[in-house]
Amino acid sequence: MPASQLIRLEQNYRSTGNILNAANALIARNPSRLGKNLWTEDGEGEPINLYAAFNEVDEARFVIERIRQFTSEDHARADCAILYRTTAQSRLFEEALIQAGTPYRVYGGLRFFERAEIRDALAYLRLLNNPQDDAAFERAVNQPPRGIGPKTLDGVRAHARDFDCSLWQASVDLLKGGAMPKRASNALQGFLDLIEELQVESRDMALSDKVAQALAMSRLPEHFEKSRDGKGQDRKENLEELVNACRQFSWEAHEDEELDELSTFLAHAALEAGEAQGDAFDDCVQLDDAALRQGAGVPAGVPGGAGGGAVSPQHVGG
DSSP: OTTOOOOOOOBOSSSOHHHHHHHHHHHTTOTTSOOOOOBOSSOOOSOOOOOOOSSHHHHHHHHHHHHHHHHTTTOOGGGEEEEESSGGGHHHHHHHHHHTTOOEEETTSOOGGGSHHHHHHHHHHHHHHOTTOHHHHHHHTTSSOOSOOHHHHHHHHHHHHHTTOOHHHHHHHHHHHTOSOHHHHHHHHHHHHHHHHHHHHTTTSOHHHHHHHHHHHHTHHHHHHTOSSSOHHHHHHHHHHHHHHHHHOOOOOOTTOOOOHHHHHHHHHHHHHHSOOOOTTSSOEEEEEGGGOTTOOOSEEEEEOOTTTTSOGGGOOO
């Protein structure tokens, strides 16, 4: 429309001048954005501090230390927010907060070890560690879907109940008996074979390699990547972060300890998942996806996980 007039809404009422100057410099590098110059009447404010972390663990340590300093000056934890570009980046901040004894709450989502895709992956690891784990069997047996229907599973449960055995043993018994329909029998046998093959192939692997192998053989990443709810990439990245968590997991073997590395990690994951999350009205640090937090200000917001190309000019808005 040639006669139309373009009006730019450039005055900002929330951020300081220094923040807006930095935002303007970033927006200028985004060729797909219309040009504009944000400004405020509120003054320049404090200078922007940039901390170049050595790695993601150092970044989490630095962020939690800044929060500790802020709250030690009689500020509320609820006035602090850690914003990240992808949900997978929450894990290290959660671990650092737990280690520091700092209450926190993940807004708009679940904590890392409570997420469905992580619990699915852990179910495979628990079965790898102990095939007699009924809860893990129930979660993994048809995830991803492999054609094992409710009727088949009801039969397995009934046999386990009648003969006081695990679901794994019940499956073995029913398959040996030969009374199960061929299609259901093939699907259930395929699942048992998968876990047994995984046990053999991963026996001498490092923990992170063992988890990566379990993900590859279970095909969970491919399954979630095809999800139609728009969250497939986030779920896949969460599974990749689980491998990173195992790579960073610190464990030393002791002769007097019965737990091996995988068992110890599973216990660690269960403990972190069991930590009570802060309630909505508790004084706790807020963790949130930066994309969901646009427009919601907090006195002390720390952007985390911005390295490695996670924030590009195309991600920067006005």
